[in-house]
Amino acid sequence: MTAALGLLGLLGFVGILELVPRIGLVDPRFLPPFSEMVAALGGEVGTPEFWAALGSTVRGWAIGLAIAVAAGVVLGMVIGSIPLLRAATTSTIEFLRPIPSVALIPLAVLLYGPSPQSTLLLVVYASFWQVLVQVLYGVQDVDPVARETARSYRFSAWTQVRRVTWPTTLPYVMTGFRLAAAVALILEITGELVIGSPGLGKQIAVAQSSGAVDTMYALVIVTGVFGVLVNLVARMLERRSLHWHPSVRGEVPR
């Protein structure tokens, strides 16, 4: 039932995209009919450049995300587990977090030029905070009774982390991962678009400046589909990590 409605919605949307330029509501030079976008996509899919661009985007996204998650989890566990360290870093984290990652664009360009590293810098910076903050929430959420129990049985510090802190934190890590995955994609595309590092974003900019509007839309659709896949997989992983936890967390890219 829901699936049927959803399909209806998607078909309706596609229908509108097809009709609106055809009946002249919108200039087809700005918004070509959907069928032309699909045709352009078909043409793109046949070119090695498309696959190279897609590969660059996925690679940059995945590497940036991996670095951010690793750094966020390790630092989060360390900072979260040591109360003094946590207290001392809270203000700094609160201060650095809202700094928009795009502020780093000129610096990245200066340091690395239009290379994948420039974009990687943005991706890592933006998604790192998502993970770090969630891990800190998670460590804080550890049941004090469980902690006391572990201590009274003289668990070693490592065992405490592995058996008590980590299981509680895991769902938060997964939430951080989901948020970071979405944010990383936004910044990956942003970097490609603005800095000109290789990837779908750059292809979109190229298509736009060369007037290949249908190709531009086709590539935008590809980024959207990739985004949907990222969201679906990340949500599935998050749900798998079973624990209920506050659903009030949201993705906050910057």
Next chain:
Amino acid sequence: MTTPTTPPETPGTPAPILEVRGVQKIYQGKQRNVEAVRDLTFSIAAGEMTCIVGPSGAGKTTLLKCVAGLLDTTAGEIVLEGERVTGPPRGMAVVFQEYGRSLFPWLTVRQNVELPLKEKNLPKADRESLVDEALAAVGLADVHGAHPWQLSGGMQQRVAIARAVAYEPHVLLMDEPFAAVDAQTRGELEDLVRALWKRLGVTVLFVTHDIDEAVYLGQRVIVLSMSPTVVLADVAVDLPEQRDQLHTRSLPRFAELRAKVYELIQQSKRGVRPGSGDEHEQPGTAVAADTQSGSM
């Protein structure tokens, strides 16, 4: 349609304020339809305190939601003060079991009680006095500015009762209102409901799964069958009007009535229904029929 379970209209009985006539409720599901309520008929006199008991899964909540106008009935009708109920009627207030979820958490206690009155377009002065009186009546004169979640469960349910009282309903519906509070608070709240009922002369329909509570509170206990629900028995409670937790509950008559209702509930759980073959073999039903003549 024969309605053997309806109390006979004896002379001197006040006119019914609420009538439930042949109500049926079928939930339309995707795969199959579920008949929650089959055929319910009873009427409540103005100013009466009636308790409805039934085992869990007896469609109590469904019935109450239909009476409250929150659910449409599949067949039959509900008539309140001569008008057919099609949506939540004006002269009715409801106290829900989930007190924590039925108070607006973003409003203070006072605002919670006042909001429905604002909606009635009452002048400010009238609202103020109604809210003050209602909160004082439930013993919460000093927590106006607090938010509901700052109070204990029992106090939250008092706020909900105050809201209902301030609304000045003719009929007050209570859906297992004390199922989620601790035993001591429960006793206090039961006495509060009795006191308010007497003072305000309001008609109360009190749904519960607790036999003791039903007998202690009611002038009359309607026992429901298992789903699909029909009325299994209608027991008059001939306990003294002046009731208190200690004495009333230790009266021999209380124990008898309690046993009666208990037996009826057990029958209900076994799937006994009026009109089914077992009926005549069950002493409980006979008792129920017997007590009807003594009602009111």
Next chain:
Amino acid sequence: MSVGSVARRTMLTVGLPVVLVTAWWFATANSTNFFWPPLREILEAFADTWFSNRIMADVVPSLVRLLVGYVLALVLGIGLGVAIGSSRTLRGVVEPVLEFFRAIPPPVLVPILILFAGIGNEMKVLVIVSGCLWPVLLNTVEGVRGLDEVLRDTARCYGLGRRSQLTHLVLRGASPQIAVGARQALSIGIILMVISEMFAASNGVGFTIIQFQRTFAIPEMWSGIILLGLIGITLAFLFRLVESRALAWYRGLRMTQRGEG
């Protein structure tokens, strides 16, 4: 609170930031590296660059565009969100489409909207609106859908009319979720404000910073980065201020629930 604990907390709060800034100051004090000028120079450049007519010429236009776009997105997102969230059928129909729009990285809207609206203010506001809209919209839908059933019944029983249900029940009840969306939208809005200017503009903070970078005015570029940081921090702070006022009830409610559980 004793004097000692106040001193301790102050130390913990300002300690690390002071150490970091001092470290930056001394590490770059005698820097001759072109890319990493001394912090002193950057701060001088900050005063010279931004405390001049650039505030009016660049900073204010950027912020006005952000504000207009953000507010429009909030109004539109909440309005549509309430409508969609209130109807099960409508939700079923549009949800997949909305999920798709949400998943499109908002910056790709810039080249698209340039087609429609050129490179003027309209384009930038439009970019901000169409990027900020989705998180607000989807979270509002979520919030309206998640309204407590008992609370809805209560509102109906006590005769709350449509208007009253909207203001007292729907909007208030969904407000925690709307705030989540609004916070995401603010971050996206800042990103879009900057990159729409970097992509195509003749004024604005993003435009100016990129100009500095292209002309290798390095201390000025750094001062621009710091300015953007300050804008981000200030807006996040203002958001938190508003949120903590509007959602004080929600925090209290959650804390009691956590205490019980």
